[in-house]
Amino acid sequence: MDDKEKHADEIVFTHEQAEAAGLRTETVKPAEFRFVIKTGGQILAAQGDERTIAATASGIVTFAKTTTTEGSAVKAGETVVGISAKTLQDGDPAVKAKAAYEAAKKELRRADKLVSDKIISEKEFEQIRLAYETARAAYQGTAGSVTAKGVSVSSPITGYIKSLLVNNGEYVNVGQAIAVVSQNKRLTLRADVPEKDFKDLHSIKSANFKPAYENTAYSLDRLNGRLISYGRTATANSAFIPVTFEFDNIGSFVAGSYADIYLLSDRRDNIISVPLSAITEEQGLKYVYLQAGHDIFRKREVTTGMSDGKRIEITKGLKTGDKVVTTGTYQVKMAASSTSIPQHSHNH
CATH class of the missing domain: 2.40.50.100 (RNA polymerase II/Efflux pump adaptor protein, barrel-sandwich hybrid domain)
Structure with missing residues (x-):
């Protein structure tokens, strides 16, 4: 492999450019992770309650x-x-x-x-x-x-x-x-989950929810909540699968009101994940940018898994110790499309 080929995938992004872009990186290390399915639903009470x-x-x-x-x-x-x-x-x-x-x-x-x-x-x-x-x-x-x-x-x-x-x-x-x-110390939270997420429902263990009438998000874990059931098929007149929880009825919950619901999977260990801001997409493929040297960056294709709304699981393409760009990703991407490697960077 000649010198030119060896450095073909390198992107030069100078210290000055990095400062201007507010560049931030994160060193990859496996950690505990639980993914989230964001959906909507309703807080329900028993009739005559x-x-x-x-x-x-x-x-x-x-x-x-x-x-x-x-x-x-x-x-x-x-x-x-x-x-x-x-x-x-x-x-x-x-x-x-x-x-x-x-x-x-x-x-x-x-x-x-x-x-x-x-x-x-x-x-x-x-x-x-x-x-x-x-x-x-x-x-x-x-x-x-x-x-x-x-x-x-x-x-x-x-x-x-x-x-x-x-x-x-x-x-x-x-x-x-x-x-x-x-009469009932418990309320029901019904989440309406799109059919495309059905395959992941077996991993769902809890949820956070935000009633439509306020900005506070509540955790079912803190309301003594538990999963009651999830549907195996979509209901007759909708393309959604119901997932039902119950929780302690304390606070100002309005039965019948709608809520944004964040379904949480059980916790998994040793998962590699990166902030959502690290991912760029081109023609259906997902990429991250890695810092390979002082001013040198590389583009790496990755396969993503589930997201928790802030971070996303990486199932393929990254390993422990990789330095991933998390802020300034777009600027590095723009530099990649305009960079032809200047010769001086190879005079080692």
Whole structure:
């Protein structure tokens, strides 16, 4: 092999050019790697899973237990909060409701007699009866639940408190949401995986996901998540294969919302990988640039495997100790297409 042939694949990229390009290299060494399939999907809850507890009166909220927090277990019918208006300027609505009911009851008894004696008209009697019915309904709404702490508000279902929407000692209006109770401590994450990735599904062990309504990415590993199943075929009306996980329902996850999902493979050891920025593509083939000497670089064809979104596995073409260009790749590529090796670089 003559000298010219020996250096035919060399690219000269001077120190000055490297500085200008912000050139960075990385020395190849095998390490642990898990690849990622990026896809979309949905956060799902079981039907009839959640109930909102609303204030049945206006007043100051006192939690029934000092230990009440998000995640606390509750039973159906168990008091979650008391609402008292005793210290408020307008007085306690529960006490007022009782007084109004007693007064309306008395008034109705009197009207009953008056209408039979034709002292008041049927129309007037009807208005008094309606006022009584209204007062009775208002009183009955609170009567069974009045305690020393005020009106007690209980959970309609057995489950756990998913979110507390008010603080202890806060003022609430009637109808205001106080807490959300969920029957299920778990939610489902369904990822819709394109058919082309089916062959890699057996390696999937976990996932990270980012709900559409926020910028935070969550790790299933940190939410006590686990893989439940993955489909063996695409669903009838789509070209996607469902992969289903379940995880602890803590935080502000909105059931039914969409999410970006990053499916993670199990960890593999001794994998050679490079940053995605190191790879260039020409006519369907993939290449990296290696630093072979001080100002000398070489182009190397590589075969790539899976990616984790930041790095990509190299299955063929690189070995431990190779110095791969990771930043400035494009500039080296441009130099390669314009370089004819100057003679002085061979005068060893």
